[in-house]
Amino acid sequence: MTSTLAPESPRENRGEPPRTRPETTYERVMLKISGEALMGDQGFGLHPPTVQRIAQEVKSVHDLGVEICMVIGGGNIFRGLQGSAQGMERTTADYMGMLATVMNALAMQSALEDIGVFTRVISAIRMDEVCEPYIRRRAVRHLEKKRVCIFAAGTGNPYFTTDTAATLRASEMKCEAIFKGTKVDGVYDKDPTKYPDARRYDTVSYDDVLAKRLGVMDASAIALARDNNLPIIVFSLDEPGGFRGILAGRGTYTKVGG
Numbered sequence: 001m002t003s004t005l006a007p008e009s010p011r012e013n014r015g016e017p018p019r020t021r022p023e024t025t026y027e028r029v030m031l032k033i034s035g036e037a038l039m040g041d042q043g044f045g046l047h048p049p050t051v052q053r054i055a056q057e058v059k060s061v062h063d064l065g066v067e068i069c070m071v072i073g074g075g076n077i078f079r080g081l082q083g084s085a086q087g088m089e090r091t092t093a094d095y096m097g098m099l100a101t102v103m104n105a106l107a108m109q110s111a112l113e114d115i116g117v118f119t120r121v122i123s124a125i126r127m128d129e130v131c132e133p134y135i136r137r138r139a140v141r142h143l144e145k146k147r148v149c150i151f152a153a154g155t156g157n158p159y160f161t162t163d164t165a166a167t168l169r170a171s172e173m174k175c176e177a178i179f180k181g182t183k184v185d186g187v188y189d190k191d192p193t194k195y196p197d198a199r200r201y202d203t204v205s206y207d208d209v210l211a212k213r214l215g216v217m218d219a220s221a222i223a224l225a226r227d228n229n230l231p232i233i234v235f236s237l238d239e240p241g242g243f244r245g246i247l248a249g250r251g252t253y254t255k256v257g258g
Contacts, residue, residue, distance in 0.1 A: 024247040028067040028143060030170035030178045031058065032163065035076035035104050037181060037237055045076060046107050054181075054237065055111035058148065060244040062117055067143040069173050070150045071166035072108060074100025094158035098125060101162060105152035106130065118147045124156030124165070136172055143173065163217035167224045178230060179246065180216070181237030186254035187214050206257040216256055225257060232256040 037054065040047030062068055077100035078093075102123055109119045120142045121131035131152060132138070142149050154165040170178050184192055185200070189212070192198040206226035209216050216222065216234060225232055235246045235253040245251040 023064055023244075024061075024066060024249075026066055026176050026247050028069070028173065028175050029061075029247070030069045030071065030166055030173070030175040031181065031243070032071050032166040032178055033073070033181045033237060035073035035100065037183075038072070038104055038107065039076040046104070048111075051107055051111045052114075053240075055108060055115060055117070057237070057241070057243045058112060059115055059117050060241065061247055062146070062148060064244070064247070065146075066247065067146065068148045069143070069169060069175060070105075070108065070148060071162055071169060072101060072104040072150065072152070073162045074098070074104060076100075077103060091158040094154075095125075098153040098156070101154060102127065102131065102152040105150040108150055112148055118145075119150060120147050121150045121152055124151070124153040140173060149173075160220065161218050163221035164224065167217070167221040167228075167230065170230060171224065171228045175230070178225065178232045179243065180232055180234045181243065182234060183236065183238060185236040185239070185252040187216055187234050187256065189214070200252075201254050203255045204257075209256055222256075229257070 033054065038046050038051050040050035058068060058070070074097045078096050102121070102125075105121045105123075109121050112119045120139075122134050122139055123131045124134050126133045134151070134156070139149050139151075151165065151169045154160055154162050155168055166178060187201045187204055187209070188198040189201070190198045192200070204214065206222050208214070209222050210219055216232060217225075224230075233246060233253050233255055235251065236242055239245075239251070242251055246253050
């Protein structure tokens with residue numbers, strides 16, 4: 001009589017425990033968060049407990065074996081567009097905003113390394129005493145060694161936002177998706193904090209984001225993601241365990257393109 005039992009795996013033959021099903025299929029991702037996400041309920045600057053909470057979220061995903069890139073905005077300290085609107089020369093204001101992103105990256109690095117996650121801050125503007133310069137092959141090697149890479153100073157050029165920097169670095173690092181942590185649980189047709197009847201999208205195309213001005217990222221970032229077929233997952237960073245849950249396909253989020 002023919003047996004219906006499945007053959008033993010090589011691991012079972014060696015007496016090793018069988019592999020468990022991985023919680024996520026993602027191997028390398030980009031996490032983009034705003035500088036405002038680090039200030040908690042304050043109106044300005046860094047809120048250490050909030051920075052630590054986000055670091056724990058990152059660690060929970062890192063513990064799955066996922067390689068993580070990060071880009072953090074600088075709006076909690078200085079925003080170039082606001083400085084320009086108040087009469088400051090735009091290029092100077094943008095460079096000041098880039099320096100703010102380096103400060104946030106160093107704060108996140110400190111919080112991650114306090115909980116045992118090896119991290120590298122990589123700046124598009126050279127400042128060798130505090131962080132590494134951006135060299136693509138070196139950054140890829142850091143990721144392969146399971147170090148979290150925090151890309152700071154945007155693209156190193158004025159007139160480009162950290163949204164564009166995140167999409168550019170995600171493309172260069174061959175990330176499988178950009179995860180954008182926000183205050184809300186996805187992309188809505190209008191501001192859900194102001195309009196109770198706002199409708200959330202489960203999925204939305206790049207072109208609809210641009211045509212309807214849905215405010216996911218700036219137009220340059222969306223166009224670059226579309227050209228590289230790089231999906232953007234928008235989710236709430238305020239939900240405990242949300243980042244890890246979204247990578248496993250749980251929770252509420254909106255997928256843009258891909």
